[in-house]
Amino acid sequence: MKKIVSIVALVALIPILCGFLEKDIHSCENHSSWGFYGHKRINELAIYSLPEGMFGFYKANMDFIIEHSVDPDKRRYGVKGEAECHYIDMDRYCFGQAGCDPFENVPKHWNDAVAKYSEDSLRAHGIVPWHVNLMVYKLTKAFEEENITRVLHLSAELGHYIGDAHVPLHTTSNYNGQKTNQRGIHGFWESRLPELYDLNYDFFIGKAEYIKTPLDHIWGKIRQSYAAVDSVLLMEQQLNSTFPSDRKYSYEVRGQAQVKVYSEEYSNTYHQMLQGQVERRMKSAVLTIGSYWYTAWVNAGQPDLSKFISKGNLPEYQPELPVSKPDSLSIRDHE
Numbered sequence: 571m572k573k574i575v576s577i578v579a580l581v582a583l584i585p586i587l588c589g590f591l592e593k594d595i596h597s598c599e600n601h602s603s604w605g606f607y608g609h610k611r612i613n614e615l616a617i618y619s620l621p622e623g624m625f626g627f628y629k630a631n632m633d634f635i636i637e638h639s640v641d642p643d644k645r646r647y648g649v650k651g652e653a654e655c656h657y658i659d660m661d662r663y664c665f666g667q668a669g670c671d672p673f674e675n676v677p678k679h680w681n682d683a684v685a686k687y688s689e690d691s692l693r694a695h696g697i698v699p700w701h702v703n704l705m706v707y708k709l710t711k712a713f714e715e716e717n718i719t720r721v722l723h724l725s726a727e728l729g730h731y732i733g734d735a736h737v738p739l740h741t742t743s744n745y746n747g748q749k750t751n752q753r754g755i756h757g758f759w760e761s762r763l764p765e766l767y768d769l770n771y772d773f774f775i776g777k778a779e780y781i782k783t784p785l786d787h788i789w790g791k792i793r794q795s796y797a798a799v800d801s802v803l804l805m806e807q808q809l810n811s812t813f814p815s816d817r818k819y820s821y822e823v824r825g826q827a828q829v830k831v832y833s834e835e836y837s838n839t840y841h842q843m844l845q846g847q848v849e850r851r852m853k854s855a856v857l858t859i860g861s862y863w864y865t866a867w868v869n870a871g872q873p874d875l876s877k878f879i880s881k882g883n884l885p886e887y888q889p890e891l892p893v894s895k896p897d898s899l900s901i902r903d904h905e
């Protein structure tokens with residue numbers, strides 16, 4: 571209980587601490603990846619991609635899947651081993667070599683990557699692809715055991731990590747533009763833009779698909795995210811150099827406070843320059859989440875979920891805190 575209270579207290583302190591600390595790790599500056607709004611919306615939309623045997627159950631538990639989509643971010647400062655599950659700094663695997671493709675350097679499988687770089691350095695640079703793979707494995711087990719509470723909890727959180735893997739700035743060590751004098755760009759791209767424009771996006775994404783090799787699939791998504799890093803940064807640099815600086819920011823009232831935000835005019839121009847990039851990454855995240863949920867369910871033998879739809883059959887939700895340092899042996903390449 572004490573531990574939970576101190577985690578809650580720490581989470582409450584984050585915005586205050588972030589005002590004073592500056593660390594060169596993915597920490598304070600991107601504490602709400604995709605923004606809480608984006609993660610909730612992505613998890614919600616993923617439900618509509620599910621096939622008949624799953625849709626009714628997920629729809630009945632939509633509030634849970636939405637609400638718990640942000641749990642991993644809430645605990646990332648209070649729980650050791652959590653922060654690195656949200657990103658991977660691919661550029662760190664190029665060691666400054668020009669023309670290098672980091673994806674050729676990093677082995678796709680966890681054990682091979684540990685053998686090459688050591689577990690500590692992998693964790694220092696982020697482990698999101700392997701963590702997604704581990705979550706798919708856990709979700710499959712939960713379906714097999716028909717442990718419905720766990721299925722819901724893991725589905726919501728798997729959605730979070732997949733969402734993070736789709737954000738270009740979650741794949742680079744220059745994650746908040748701190749190396750290129752663009753501080754704030756992380757939240758700009760992944761929170762401000764979706765909050766302003768996602769209601770105009772076309773979220774018709776079709777049906778969830780079976781994914782034969784989940785680890786390869788998430789690596790493919792990370793490759794796409796990483797390929798978009800340059801345009802995310804360069805477009806903003808270009809805009810910043812031509813846009814009147816007194817119109818770049820504005821103030822909005824959020825709750826009791828007045829907060830400084832990128833102005834709508836600046837946001838709109840940047841959003842147009844990106845030519846649908848935020849929409850494409852969001853849609854891909856939605857479809858990937860639905861597809862991983864579906865894949866876990868199929869691999870578990872398609873358990874009948876209809877018997878759990880009635881609320882009366884759902885066990886009480888018991889929040890589970892992850893272990894402080896996940897057993898490295900459990901992050902295998904479950905395929």
Ligand SMILES: [Zn+2]
Pocket residue numbers: 602603642643656730734
């Ligand atoms: Zn996150």
